[in-house]
Amino acid sequence: MEPALIILLVVGVLAGVTLALVAPRLRGRGPELEPPATRPVGRGPATVDRPDVEDEVDVELGEPPVAPTPPEVLAPLKPSFRERIGKARGTVSGYLGSILSRSAIDAETWDELEEALIRADVGVGPTTDMLDAVRTQVKAEGVDTPAALLEAVKDEMKRRLHVADRSLHADEGKTNVWLFVGVNGVGKTTTIGKLAKLEAEVGRTVVMAAGDTFRAAAAEQLGTWAERAGATLVRGAEGADPSSIIFDGITKAAAMGADLVLADTAGRLHNKTNLMDELRKVRRVAGKEPGHVTETLLVLDATTGQNGLAQARVFTEAVEVTGVVLTKLDGSAKGGIVLAIQAELGIPVKLVGLGETVDDLIAFDPDEFVDALFSAP
Ligand SMILES: Nc1nc2c(ncn2[C@@H]2O[C@H](COP(=O)(O)OP(=O)(O)OP(=O)(O)O)[C@@H](O)[C@H]2O)c(=O)[nH]1
Ligand SMILES: [Mg+2]
Secondary structure, eight states: OOHHHHHHHHHHHHHHHHHHHHHHHHHHHHHHHSOOTTOOTTOSHHHHOHHHHHHHHHHHTTOOOOOOOOGGGOOOOOOOHHHHOHHHHHHHHHHHHHHHHSSSOOHHHHHHHHHHHHHTTOOHHHHHHHHHHHHHHHHHHTOOSHHHHHHHHHHHHHHHHTTSOOOOOOOTTSEEEEEEEOSTTSSHHHHHHHHHHHHHHTTOOEEEEEEOOSOHHHHHHHHHHHHHHTOEEEOOOTTOOHHHHHHHHHHHHHHHTOSEEEEEEOOOOTTOHHHHHHHHHHHHHHTSTTEEEEEEEEEEEGGGTHHHHHHHHHHHHHSOOOEEEEEOTTTTOOSTHHHHHHHHHOOOEEEEEOSSSTTOEEEOOHHHHHHHHTSOO
């Protein structure tokens, strides 16, 4: 036999023996490579990583590849209104689980609802009033589940909040003046700063008038906001007459052809009659030609709860308040004060402050507000 033939024969025999030894082992391990038959469907790592799954689906559908967006044009992900009113949400939603856990609407359900609303700062009067209306509706419509009852309460709240015109008024071609009033530290100056930016973004030319002349720092603070918003600042010396500074601002705005004067005022203690007198004077002077006052906005700190209502009563006696700016709803505020203000004073909340930065001012949306208030924590 040829030596090459012998080598070939040996190699062949060896290969055959190896295959015979290994094949049964591989067959024996086969079932282990399959997923266990008892593995629960929908659980486990494969379903946790949803984005990957969706990416794969996109690829299979043959969608064109999306070019990655350059980081500089990515808008910052803003938390939703619902996320930002943490405390307000927590107060009402803390009761929801208990209310919903009952099989029917009973006396305790009504008690808990009442307690939830009062604790959320809606106030005793408006709460009683609102629940009376809901009770009538529940009877008339045969509402019998706690879930349907909560929907009825939400609808009633929305209905009560929907009566108001919440727009900020400005007349084209006029030197519009928006006055900001409110006690110390509620957020008047900050709100003016935030609002100036929003107004500039819609193309309005804004002048800020530093009517808080009690502290030099007040005009400095307003100046910083004016720079950020590209607004013109008109200020006077510390201790100067607030009315004349605001009037200077209006005159300047008229000369420039500016659309809007945002006028700051000093934080006032509402129990000081002289300070209220000064506010009346500011309002009177701001309305003189060429001034055209279209909004007098009362700024209230939502965290002060029902005390805000007391402040509102005093201010509305001094000047005709056209709307409320409710600040610090991002903090420990409970939110229900919105309904109390509307119910007791008939003044619409027009703007809501949700933080200290320039982007933290939004228009008040009753539906969004009520839904957020009742959403789970
Ligand atoms: N968290 C939070 N803080 C706010 C909001 N609005 C204002 N602030 C803060 O509240 C503080 C007082 O705000 P100001 O704008 O100075 O209040 P003011 O009403 O002008 O106060 P006076 O000039 O003293 O009358 C500042 O520290 C602001 O940053 C808001 O919506 N949320
Ligand atoms: Mg101020």
